[in-house]
Amino acid sequence: MTSRLRFVWAVPAVLLAAALVIAALAWPRAQMLPSASPSAWAASADNIARGAYLAQAGDCMGCHTARGGQAWGGGRVLDTPFGRLVSPNITPDRETGIGAWSADDFWNALHNGVSRDGRLLYPAFPYPNYTKVTRADADALYAYLRSLPAQRQPRQPHALDFPYNMQPALAAWRLLYFKPGTHAPAPARGEAWNRGAYLVEGLGHCGACHSARNSLGASASGLSGGLLATSGWYAPALTADSEAGLGDWHDAEVVQLLRTGIAPRGAVFGPMAEVVSQSLQHLSEPDLAAMAVYLKSLSVPADPRARAAPPSEAVMKLGAKLYADHCADCHGKDGRGAGGAYPPLAGNRALTMEAPVNAIRIVLNGGFPPSTAGNPRPYGMPPYSPVLNDEEVAAVVSYVRASWGNAARAVTQAEVNGYRAVPLE
Amino acid sequence: MRGVILILAAWLGAAYAAPVPDTLARRLAPCLSCHGNTPAPAAGGPRDERRGDDRRYFPRIAGKPAGYLYNQLQNFRAGRRQYPLMTWMVTPLSDEYLHEIADYFAAEHLPAPVLDRATLPAAELQRGRELVTRGDTRLRVPACIACHGERLTGALPAVPGLAGLPRDYINAQFGAWRNGTRRAHAPDCMGTIAGRLSLSDVSAISAWLASEPLPADPKPAPEVTRPLPLACGSIPGGT
Numbered sequence: 001m002t003s004r005l006r007f008v009w010a011v012p013a014v015l016l017a018a019a020l021v022i023a024a025l026a027w028p029r030a031q032m033l034p035s036a037s038p039s040a041w042a043a044s045a046d047n048i049a050r051g052a053y054l055a056q057a058g059d060c061m062g063c064h065t066a067r068g069g070q071a072w073g074g075g076r077v078l079d080t081p082f083g084r085l086v087s088p089n090i091t092p093d094r095e096t097g098i099g100a101w102s103a104d105d106f107w108n109a110l111h112n113g114v115s116r117d118g119r120l121l122y123p124a125f126p127y128p129n130y131t132k133v134t135r136a137d138a139d140a141l142y143a144y145l146r147s148l149p150a151q152r153q154p155r156q157p158h159a160l161d162f163p164y165n166m167q168p169a170l171a172a173w174r175l176l177y178f179k180p181g182t183h184a185p186a187p188a189r190g191e192a193w194n195r196g197a198y199l200v201e202g203l204g205h206c207g208a209c210h211s212a213r214n215s216l217g218a219s220a221s222g223l224s225g226g227l228l229a230t231s232g233w234y235a236p237a238l239t240a241d242s243e244a245g246l247g248d249w250h251d252a253e254v255v256q257l258l259r260t261g262i263a264p265r266g267a268v269f270g271p272m273a274e275v276v277s278q279s280l281q282h283l284s285e286p287d288l289a290a291m292a293v294y295l296k297s298l299s300v301p302a303d304p305r306a307r308a309a310p311p312s313e314a315v316m317k318l319g320a321k322l323y324a325d326h327c328a329d330c331h332g333k334d335g336r337g338a339g340g341a342y343p344p345l346a347g348n349r350a351l352t353m354e355a356p357v358n359a360i361r362i363v364l365n366g367g368f369p370p371s372t373a374g375n376p377r378p379y380g381m382p383p384y385s386p387v388l389n390d391e392e393v394a395a396v397v398s399y400v401r402a403s404w405g406n407a408a409r410a411v412t413q414a415e416v417n418g419y420r421a422v423p424l425e
Numbered sequence: 426m427r428g429v430i431l432i433l434a435a436w437l438g439a440a441y442a443a444p445v446p447d448t449l450a451r452r453l454a455p456c457l458s459c460h461g462n463t464p465a466p467a468a469g470g471p472r473d474e475r476r477g478d479d480r481r482y483f484p485r486i487a488g489k490p491a492g493y494l495y496n497q498l499q500n501f502r503a504g505r506r507q508y509p510l511m512t513w514m515v516t517p518l519s520d521e522y523l524h525e526i527a528d529y530f531a532a533e534h535l536p537a538p539v540l541d542r543a544t545l546p547a548a549e550l551q552r553g554r555e556l557v558t559r560g561d562t563r564l565r566v567p568a569c570i571a572c573h574g575e576r577l578t579g580a581l582p583a584v585p586g587l588a589g590l591p592r593d594y595i596n597a598q599f600g601a602w603r604n605g606t607r608r609a610h611a612p613d614c615m616g617t618i619a620g621r622l623s624l625s626d627v628s629a630i631s632a633w634l635a636s637e638p639l640p641a642d643p644k645p646a647p648e649v650t651r652p653l654p655l656a657c658g659s660i661p662g663g664t
Contacts (some may be wrong), residue, residue: 377452
């Protein structure tokens with residue numbers, strides 16, 4: 001009897017001990033790699049210039065500046081399925097910014113996701129990517145941020161739902177999904193590939209959008225595409241030529257798209273227009289070329305047999321008429337587009353992806369590709385939300401998705417209606 | 426060989442049949458979806474709410490002073506004015522391009538749009554006329570014409586014309602100023618004025634303004650009359 005009782009107690013005790021051991025082994029330990037020397041983060045012109053460039057590569061300002069607000073003063077609101085997060089002020093103001101931070105504190109935030117006061121940071125700050133950044137680059141970023149004019153801009157509190165507002169919840173999240181670690185080079189892949197991987201997976205944090213997030217907000221590994229939680233844009237897979245994979249693009253076309261926002265086979269729009277305008281257009285040609293090499297290596301070819309059933313005859317007829325009236329003038333009768341101004345629709349994956357949200361949004365909202373040094377005065381697309389009703393938008397989107405060799409499924413009025421409002425964040 | 430070249434040339438010719446005109450008119454064609462001079466739906470006719478198709482709302486921008494248009498493009502981009510579609514359109518564009526856009530539309534003089542005529546009692550229209558042309562000293566509200574020009578066509582470099590604006594648009598702007606959702610560079614003179622006017626006065630002003638025909642020559646006055654009745658951060662030297 002006694003021995004059986006002891007046995008009954010032993011099972012949970014052993015399980016608990018095993019769980020504790022696993023947790024202890026998996027616990028994301030902070031890694032403190034030291035600076036090479038204090039000169040690595042000194043306020044030298046060289047460090048500051050390099051840090052400014054890296055800050056652009058990371059599009060740090062994109063989140064740390066509110067619309068119409070002081071640059072780097074934070075305050076941009078990020079709505080997530082877990083509640084509302086507000087980006088902090090990262091100017092060198094001592095009280096409201098990061099003026100009191102040391103280079104080690106900054107590294108600890110970037111690499112380990114831990115704030116100066118020991119608080120665990122939310123992964124909306126993409127430290128699962130930034131952890132790959134080298135100490136030398138982190139130090140240059142630090143030197144640059146220290147050189148900015150200090151702005152007094154008190155931190156606005158997050159408004160997260162329970163239990164996401166609890167630090168233990170974050171600790172558990174990190175146990176499951178985060179491990180600090182710098183980029184491990186793969187020498188066999190060559191220098192350009194490694195540089196591209198470092199930028200794409202690290203500072204560029206492409207996966208923050210281009211990977212699906214699970215129900216706890218962790219990004220899947222790989223850049224296999226994801227729906228942006230609140231704005232509803234779809235960030236297409238960079239791993240599949242059927243979406244935004246670049247496997248069969250020329251390197252020069254990839255560089256052109258990232259640098260200017262337009263390329264012979266497509267243009268950037270929506271959240272990616274912001275990324276090009278604030279970040280990618282400022283990167284050096286060799287860095288963009290390295291990103292192209294890496295991105296091209298990720299993609300698998302599209303399956304030519306993947307063809308959806310065509311839309312009904314009535315939809316095609318209405319779509320063809322609307323296309324002739326509203327679209328053909330710029331995109332051409334045959335959907336070939338017009339070089340340098342209007343992207344082709346034939347073979348344009350932004351249109352033919354399974355998720356039709358981007359195609360619908362572009363028709364409803366119109367818009368401009370970003371002004372860049374390579375395309376300072378972009379040609380625009382009219383918004384059709386004031387002109388076409390849901391049935392008409394569904395017909396014309398279905399038509400372009402199923403014409404000139406495109407063979408994607410039809411979209412419905414209900415799908416169109418859900419996207420009539422313009423998301424700004 | 427020559428045959429090959431000819432065939433190649435013909436193919437290229439077909440592929441790039443009509444080069445895209447390198448003009449601002451072409452680049453900015455999207456703006457005309459809402460701000461064009463296509464006729465508005467017949468006055469008093471049925472509105473197609475389902476489409477949100479209300480051309481009687483969107484303001485005329487052609488011929489407004491470039492300084493005003495540039496300020497508004499900036500305000501939309503910075504969130505000082507709120508119309509999500511406009512913010513969306515201008516967000517990816519550079520300051521330089523916004524300047525060019527403002528200059529382009531300032532120099533355009535499209536025919537006047539046909540507006541809804543308000544059917545208000547004569548006394549209210551009279552009140553509107555009075556506020557527009559004389560203001561109300563008791564309310565400390567200056568006449569609209571003091572800044573927006575004798576002929577209400579605006580004044581260079583940055584005061585917009587009011588003639589030719591749809592009534593719903595004018596009402597919506599007063600509402601936005603009162604609610605703080607339309608702001609300008611401080612001091613925000615129109616925000617101050619909107620706070621001093623009652624809703625019935627706003628209604629009288631918008632009705633009268635929208636009932637006045639656009640003058641045959643809708644050019645803005647060459648200069649705003651100084652001193653301004655109120656300090657205005659949007660006007661160079663207006664403070």
